[in-house]
Amino acid sequence: MTATPTPPSPELLYLLAGDEEEFQLACADLRPADIADALNKLPPDAAARVLAALPFNRAVQLFDEPELERRGELFERLDQSAAVPILEAMSSDQQVELFRELPEPARDRLVHVLAAPTRDALRLLLRYPETSAGGIMTTEFVGVPAAWTVERVKAYIREVGNAKETVYAIYVLDPAGQTLQHVVSLREIMMAADADRVDGVGEQREPITVRPLTDREEVARIIGKYNLLAVPVVDDARHVLGIVTVDDIIDALVSETTEDVQKFGGMEALDEPYMQISFGAMVKKRAGWLCALFLGEMLTATAMGYFETEISKAVVLALFIPLIISSGGNSGSQATSLIIRAMAVREVTLRDWWRVAVRELPAGLTLGVILGVIGFFRIMLWQKLGWYNYDPHHVLVAITVAIALIGVVTFGSLAGSMLPFLLRRLGFDPASASAPFVATLVDVTGLIIFFSMALLILRGTLL
Amino acid sequence: MTATPTPPSPELLYLLAGDEEEFQLACADLRPADIADALNKLPPDAAARVLAALPFNRAVQLFDEPELERRGELFERLDQSAAVPILEAMSSDQQVELFRELPEPARDRLVHVLAAPTRDALRLLLRYPETSAGGIMTTEFVGVPAAWTVERVKAYIREVGNAKETVYAIYVLDPAGQTLQHVVSLREIMMAADADRVDGVGEQREPITVRPLTDREEVARIIGKYNLLAVPVVDDARHVLGIVTVDDIIDALVSETTEDVQKFGGMEALDEPYMQISFGAMVKKRAGWLCALFLGEMLTATAMGYFETEISKAVVLALFIPLIISSGGNSGSQATSLIIRAMAVREVTLRDWWRVAVRELPAGLTLGVILGVIGFFRIMLWQKLGWYNYDPHHVLVAITVAIALIGVVTFGSLAGSMLPFLLRRLGFDPASASAPFVATLVDVTGLIIFFSMALLILRGTLL
Numbered sequence A, B: 001m002t003a004t005p006t007p008p009s010p011e012l013l014y015l016l017a018g019d020e021e022e023f024q025l026a027c028a029d030l031r032p033a034d035i036a037d038a039l040n041k042l043p044p045d046a047a048a049r050v051l052a053a054l055p056f057n058r059a060v061q062l063f064d065e066p067e068l069e070r071r072g073e074l075f076e077r078l079d080q081s082a083a084v085p086i087l088e089a090m091s092s093d094q095q096v097e098l099f100r101e102l103p104e105p106a107r108d109r110l111v112h113v114l115a116a117p118t119r120d121a122l123r124l125l126l127r128y129p130e131t132s133a134g135g136i137m138t139t140e141f142v143g144v145p146a147a148w149t150v151e152r153v154k155a156y157i158r159e160v161g162n163a164k165e166t167v168y169a170i171y172v173l174d175p176a177g178q179t180l181q182h183v184v185s186l187r188e189i190m191m192a193a194d195a196d197r198v199d200g201v202g203e204q205r206e207p208i209t210v211r212p213l214t215d216r217e218e219v220a221r222i223i224g225k226y227n228l229l230a231v232p233v234v235d236d237a238r239h240v241l242g243i244v245t246v247d248d249i250i251d252a253l254v255s256e257t258t259e260d261v262q263k264f265g266g267m268e269a270l271d272e273p274y275m276q277i278s279f280g281a282m283v284k285k286r287a288g289w290l291c292a293l294f295l296g297e298m299l300t301a302t303a304m305g306y307f308e309t310e311i312s313k314a315v316v317l318a319l320f321i322p323l324i325i326s327s328g329g330n331s332g333s334q335a336t337s338l339i340i341r342a343m344a345v346r347e348v349t350l351r352d353w354w355r356v357a358v359r360e361l362p363a364g365l366t367l368g369v370i371l372g373v374i375g376f377f378r379i380m381l382w383q384k385l386g387w388y389n390y391d392p393h394h395v396l397v398a399i400t401v402a403i404a405l406i407g408v409v410t411f412g413s414l415a416g417s418m419l420p421f422l423l424r425r426l427g428f429d430p431a432s433a434s435a436p437f438v439a440t441l442v443d444v445t446g447l448i449i450f451f452s453m454a455l456l457i458l459r460g461t462l463l
Helices: A010-017 A020-027 A032-040 A044-053 A056-063 A071-076 A080-089 A092-101 A104-113 A116-126 A150-163 A186-191 A216-225 A246-264 A279-306 A308-313 A321-344 A350-385 A394-425 A434-458 B010-017 B020-027 B032-040 B044-053 B056-063 B071-076 B080-089 B092-101 B104-113 B116-126 B150-163 B186-191 B216-225 B246-264 B279-306 B308-313 B321-344 B350-385 B394-425 B434-458
Strands: A142-145 A169-173 A180-185 A230-234 A240-245 B142-145 B169-173 B180-185 B230-234 B240-245
Touching: A020 A032, A020 A044, A032 A044, A032 A056, A044 A056, A044 A071, A056 A071, A056 A080, A071 A080, A071 A092, A080 A104, A092 A116, A142 A150, A150 A186, A150 B186, A169 A186, A169 A230, A169 A240, A180 A186, A180 A230, A186 B150, A186 B186, A216 A230, A216 A240, A216 A246, A216 B246, A240 A246, A246 B216, A246 B246, A246 B321, A279 A308, A279 A434, A279 B321, A279 B350, A308 A434, A321 A350, A321 A394, A321 A434, A321 B246, A321 B279, A321 B321, A321 B434, A350 A394, A350 B279, A394 A434, A434 B321, B020 B032, B020 B044, B032 B044, B032 B056, B044 B056, B044 B071, B056 B071, B056 B080, B071 B080, B071 B092, B080 B104, B092 B116, B142 B150, B150 B186, B169 B186, B169 B230, B169 B240, B180 B186, B180 B230, B216 B230, B216 B240, B216 B246, B240 B246, B279 B308, B279 B434, B308 B434, B321 B350, B321 B394, B321 B434, B350 B394, B394 B434
Parallel strands: A142 A169, B142 B169
Antiparallel strands: A169 A180, A230 A240, B169 B180, B230 B240
16 A cells, blocks of 8 residues: 555565575665565575675664564574674664563573673663563663753754664753653754753653553553653653653554454464464464363353253253353453453543443343344244244243343343453453453353243243 | 652542632643543533633643544534634644534534635545544645755744644655655754755655555554654655654554454444443444344254254253353354454465465364363263263263364364455455354354264264
C-alpha cells in the first residue's frame, strides 16, 4: 500500500549468486527495516555471512533494528573481534534486547570483553523485567543543565543529536543533584528566544514520569493519554535513568496484543513467530493449557455421572446437552472479553465489580430469554413439522430446555464478567486464558442447571 | 504510577459547590487529558456547563482532546454562537471525529454556518472511512517548497509551529505541481547548515507514504516498522492530502485491540465504554452473535438425533460428550488465535495456508494423543478405584474416548487454523468471532467423530 516501488529481492539475488556483495548492492537504496526483512528470509548461516561482509555502520544499523529476527543467533555467528565493536556501538535499549536473546555462556563471555561503561549500563538495564519501563528504556537522551540558554541547547543538540535516541524531548536537570526539573520539547525550543533560559521555556508543569518497574502497558497508556514522544524513567530521588520513546511503545503494544490474543485463546504466549518456533516448543506451550482445561472439563463427566439414571430414562435430554452448555460458554466468553478489555483501557477497575454484576445480571437474563424463546420454538417447530419426535412430552421438554437456557446464559454472563475481577484480585493477569477457563466452569455448572431443571419439570412424567 | 502528585478532584469540587469557577480553579494546573478525565465523570449537563464557562482557548483544547468522552453530546449542548468558533479552531482530525459523533441534523445545521475552508476540509476528510488513513489524518502539516534554505524552513516553523500537529516531520513539495518530493526530520534540519537547500538535507530516499484508503492497522505497521513520527497520505498524483501522526496511531491501535478482543470473544465491537453504553445497545450487540452461534449449535441437537438409539443403548457414552467436544473447541480456538495473530503481524499471509496446515496436522495429532492418553487413564483409574462403573466394557469405552479425542483435537487444530484463511479469502476480518465460530463447527463434527468411533469400536458389544 506504500507508494514506494516494490523493492528488488536481495535475499533472492544472494541465494542465486551466493555473493555477499550482490546482496549489499541490492540493498544500497533500502531502509534498514527492509534490509532486515530480506535477512529474515535467509537461512541463519547465509544471513550471518552477509552481516559479516557489511560495512561497520551498516551492520550496527541492522543489529539496532528491532525488525531483525534471530538477532542473538546471528550475533553469535560473528567473529568476536567484529561482534564486540558492533555491540558497543548499538543503542542501549537494543543492546539489552540482543543480550536477552543470547544464551548464558555467551553473555558471560561478552561481559568480560565489553568496555566498562557499556557493561555497567547493560547490567543496570538487565536488572529490570523486559515488560517494565526499565526493561525497554534507553539511556541515550538529551539532558541539559537548567541554567543553559536556548541557544546553547540548540548548539548542544547539533553536537550530540546523532547519538541520541530522540532530540524532540529535552530533559532539564538540576545542576546540583542531577535530578529532573523540567521537560521541554524541541518545538518549544524552536519557538523560544535564543537568550531565554531553558528552564523557563514551555509550560511550567510537573513533568510526567514513570518508574523503572512501571509496566510497559501502563507506560503505553501514559504516552498515549498525554500524546508524548517519550517519557522519562526516574528513580526515587528523581534521577533520570533513561527514557521510553513512542516507537518502543508501539513495538511493545504489538507484542502485548499478541500475548493477550494468545492467552485469550487459551495458551501460553509463543514469544516467537509462528513459522519459526520449533515444533516441540509450540506443542509444549499449547499442551499445558489444553491439559489444564481438559482436567477441568473432566468434571463434566463426573457431573453427568450423577445424572446417568435420568439420561437413561429420558435420552431426549442428552440431545440438548451440547447446545445448552455451549450457549453458556459463549455468553460467558462474551462477558469475559468485554470486561478484560474494559479493565485494560481502565474503564473498569477492581472496585467496580459490583456495578458490573448489577449490569450483567439483567443483560444475561435478557440474552437467556432470547435464546430460551428460540430454543422453545425450535423444538415445537421440529415436532410440528415431523422432523423429529420429542414425544411423549414434547412441550415439557421444550419448556425444560428454554428454562435451562435462561439459567445457563444468566450464570454464564455473570460468571464470565466476575472471573476477570477474581483473577486480578488474586494477582493474575485477567487475560490469562479467561475465556476457555470460563467455558469450562460454565460447562460443568450448565449441566447441573440443566438436569436440576429437568428433575423439577419432568418428575412424574419423563423422569 | 506517575510521580505527579494525586490531582485534586475537580469533578467532586464542582458537584459539591455547583460552581463552574470552582472547577476551573481546581483544573488550573492540570493537563488537558486530566481535565477531560474529570469532565468524563460529571453528568453531561454539568460537563457542558463547565465547558461553556471555560475561556475560549481552554475549551478548544478540551474539545481537541481525544480523552474527552461524549464529545458530540457535549458539543450539542453548547450555544451555537459558542460552538461554531470552537469547532473552527479545532485541529482537522479532531473536527472529523467530533463530526462523526454528531447526529445527522446537527451536522447539516453546522455545515451551513462553518467557514468555507473548514467546511471543505471536513467534507474531504469525512469521505474516508474512520478506520482508514484518510479518516484519521490531519491536514495541518508543515509543507515547504524544495528551493527553500534550512534557515528559511526554521523561520517558517517558528512562525506556524503552533498551528501544526507536528513540526518534527517536514514535507518538501515540488513548487510546480505541489507534489511530495522529499521528507526531512526536524533533527536533520537542526544538524544541517543554515544555507543548505532543504531538498538536499537528510537521506535521499523515496519517502514512505500511504494512500487515503490504507487501513489504519497497516499505517500502524508502517509507522512502527520504520520508526516514523508521522507518515504522509498522498493521492495518485502524489499530492499530500494530510499526515497521520504516531499519537493517532496509538489511539487507533488501542481501539483495534479492543475491537479484536471483543470480536474474538464472539460479539460486535461495542464502540462505547462498557459502563456508558446503554443497556439496550449492549444487549443488541451481544444478542446478534449469540443467536447466530446458537442457531449453529442447534446442529448438535440434529446430529445427536441421529445417534439417539446408540445413546439409549450405551448411556455411558453420553457422559463424555461435553469433555470430547470441549477439547475439540479448545484446541480449535488455540489454533485460531495463533493464526489470527500471525496474520495481523504479517508473519503469515494467505498463500501460507498450506505450510500452516502441514504444521497443524502433526501438532493437532500430538496434542490429541496427549489428551487421549490422559482420558484413557482417567477412565481406567476411576474404574479401578471403584469411583465409577463403566462396565461391562470399560476398556472398550476408554479406547473409544481416547481415539475420539485424538480425532477431535486433530480436526479442531486443523479447522481452527484454516478458518482464518477461509474468512480472509472470502473478504471477512479473520478476527470476527473466529474462536466461537470454530468451537461451534468443532462441536458438531466432534459429535459425529465420537459416535462414528463408538460404532466402529463398540459394535457387537455395547452397541
